[in-house]
Amino acid sequence: MQPKQFRTELLKWYKDHKRAMPWRGDTDPYKIWISEIMLQQTQVQQATPYFRNFISQFPTVYDLAEADQHDVLKAWEGLGYYSRARNLHAASKMVVDEFNGQVPQTYDEILKLKGVGPYTAAAVTSIAFNKPNAVVDGNVIRVLTRYFGIEDDTRSTKTRRNVQELADELIDKKYPGDFNQALMELGSEVCTPTRPDCENCPIQAGCIAQKMAKTDSIPYKSPAKKKPHYIIGVGIIERETDKKILIALRPNEAMLGGLWEFPGGKQKDDEKIQQTIERELNEELGVEVKAYKELTSLKHTYSHFSITMHAWHCKLISGKPKPKESQEIRWVTKEELEEYPFPKANKVLTEKLVK
Known part of the structure; x- marks a missing residue:
């Protein structure tokens, strides 16, 4: 042709x-x-x-x-x-x-x-x-x-x-x-x-x-590298005085930049998920917390990796939260959570909290 x-x-x-x-x-x-x-x-x-x-x-x-x-x-x-x-x-x-x-x-x-x-x-x-x-x-x-x-x-x-x-x-x-x-x-x-x-x-x-009856083999694409999988722990801190929840704004230059999230991060080897959350919130917010009750866990796949996210309710023990690794932090009501843009995995958590 x-x-x-x-x-x-x-x-x-x-x-x-x-x-x-x-x-x-x-x-x-x-x-x-x-x-x-x-x-x-x-x-x-x-x-x-x-x-x-x-x-x-x-x-x-x-x-x-x-x-x-x-x-x-x-x-x-x-x-x-x-x-x-x-x-x-x-x-x-x-x-x-x-x-x-x-x-x-x-x-x-x-x-x-x-x-x-x-x-x-x-x-x-x-x-x-x-x-x-x-x-x-x-x-x-x-x-x-x-x-x-x-x-x-x-x-x-x-x-x-x-x-x-x-x-x-x-x-x-x-x-x-x-x-x-x-x-x-x-x-x-x-x-x-x-x-x-x-x-x-x-x-x-x-x-x-x-x-040539080769539509099954063409196009040929070499196997992709195996995606890494990470265990993530995030903390839901609810302020006792007014029941508002703490959320953090991710840096613009980071993955998912400009979106809000519940603070947390990757689990280290030989670390319980509660320890992960307590350590991460100390590093990110400069506070001491106690992770006391699991809200939910979920799996999510991104383009280059996948995660299992564990979300725990946390009690603030000492310190005043500061945005050490984020652009900004805010205390918001559960109803106000719907007004903020969240990544998909965090969005599942906001919906669960609102319900």
Whole structure:
């Protein structure tokens, strides 16, 4: 199949089969940019309600730039990968201050925005500004490695560079935004990781993996390193005088920065979980506490590690809490907990406390 036919068949299929999404068909570069940031590491169905809520709260780049980071993170709560929200907030200020409130139209300029990498730059400039910049994500890698019969490890930089070059050669110069979306849609809906629907694929006539019955082995991805697992202990300190609970604000530069949490940390070898909590709260807050009753335990998986979190009620024995390792600490009522953005694991605890 020649490149021209590839483009023709793909775009024809896309016109007939593209899914309805709240950002599709919208010409506002700001909304397209927001959607692309949300779709990093996130499925369409999960991102959709967040996108609608986010745009209703921050309808323009000026609204986002003027917003408090607390409100931006609260709107993002539950979507994960919170550095995306912090970077997006910082980038909105750049757009206002350095680009007169206009999302940059060129690939090189938009790359200057915090949190914008090659994929996002290509997606936004092609969809919003009709620039012929080819996107390469997991879906595109799967489609093109199968189509061209590439059996090399897709974790390698060389393979990804090869796929990028092929995408650059194939992209439709007249309709680059539709082409990019079509290729990603094909990977998502037809050329799926397992049991691809080859019979209904518009480009299957030229697909080498399909002809060689290798769709099970292509793309090849070398095994990932085993994720470490950590035992975490956190303390719930309830003030006796007014029953308010202590929460801490994580440093912006840290993982999950800008979110609130119950103080605590990793268990050391040969340490009981109560000892972990008492030690961590002493290090983080400068206080002596007694962990006396477990509230709950839960498991959570992040991108590079997993945790089992144990939350214990703690009695304050001595000292006045200070934010030694956090930006800020606050005493809040159980009802007020819902107003603060928390990481997902901590959010489970807040819900349990409120109930």
